[in-house]
Amino acid sequence: MEERQFRLNEYIYSSLISGLFKEGKSEDAMNLWKEMIKKGCKPNSVVYSALIDGLCRVGKPDDAEEVLFEMMNKGCIPNAFTYSSLMKGFFESGKSDKAIQIWKEMAKNNCICNAVCYSVLINGLCGGGKLSEAKMVWAQMLSRGCKPDAVAYSSMIHGLCNAGSLEEALKLFNEMLFQEPESQPDVVTYNILFNALCKQSNISCAIDLLNSMMDRGCDPDVYTCNIFLTALKGLDTPQDGREFLDELVVRLFKRKRTLGAYKIVEVMLQKFLSPKASTWEKIVQDFCKPKKIQAAIDTCWRNLYS
Incomplete structure (x- = not known):
């Protein structure tokens, strides 16, 4: 854009600064902020909010609060996103009192x-x-x-x-x-309950909830697998961890939810719990579908000539 003489405005800088922080490139984000100021681009509430959110993401809520003061002194009004980012930053840094103070400031400034x-x-x-x-x-x-x-x-x-x-x-x-x-x-909500139920040794209720989750179209993830593996380990149950996960893989394949099935297979392999031969057959059959093979071949050719 600069080569074509397009002038970068505050909204473009906001997107770039936010993106760099999300990628963990905080130094590049701060350099871009300084470049923006140096080039005379006046920051607005959107850019200030992106900077505050980014600083909180990298564990610097105190620096973010300083930016908030500067923002307000320059006549830019913080919005709900600005305050939310700062609250979250202080909570994650273990400064809950500061986070609550920000909440009160938000109410005092009549921010909805x-x-x-x-x-x-x-x-x-x-x-x-x-x-x-x-x-x-x-x-x-x-x-x-x-x-x-x-x-x-x-x-x-x-x-x-x-x-x-x-x-x-x-x-x-x-x-x-x-x-x-x-x-x-979502799966996070279910995992919270799975963990609580399993800690009370109420595994049957947890499994019922797992069945309900899958019926509602929500797939288990790595944390789900780990919760049940820990709960089943050492218990006098007819089903061990390997058999339990293998059964989940088969059920997901039957429902054509292959992505969820592969996530569980990955967990099994990482924990040296090899799926049954019949399950491997389903995995190989899915991998060997003509379209998938062609896509893999195309990817190989692109990598060779790129």
């Missing part, structure tokens, strides 16, 4: 809280063992007509499980099942 803000606050409070405070925020969110998303639900369920209130967590989970698509449970 959205579902993401509430999710960050609830997740941080639950992660810090402050379940009663999280419940108060949850009640406030509902009273203001803000619908919890999957992150908020999962955070509350996690907090309840950690506090030993599994029955209350399951009740909230059942409520979650009847919400909008963005509030539906």
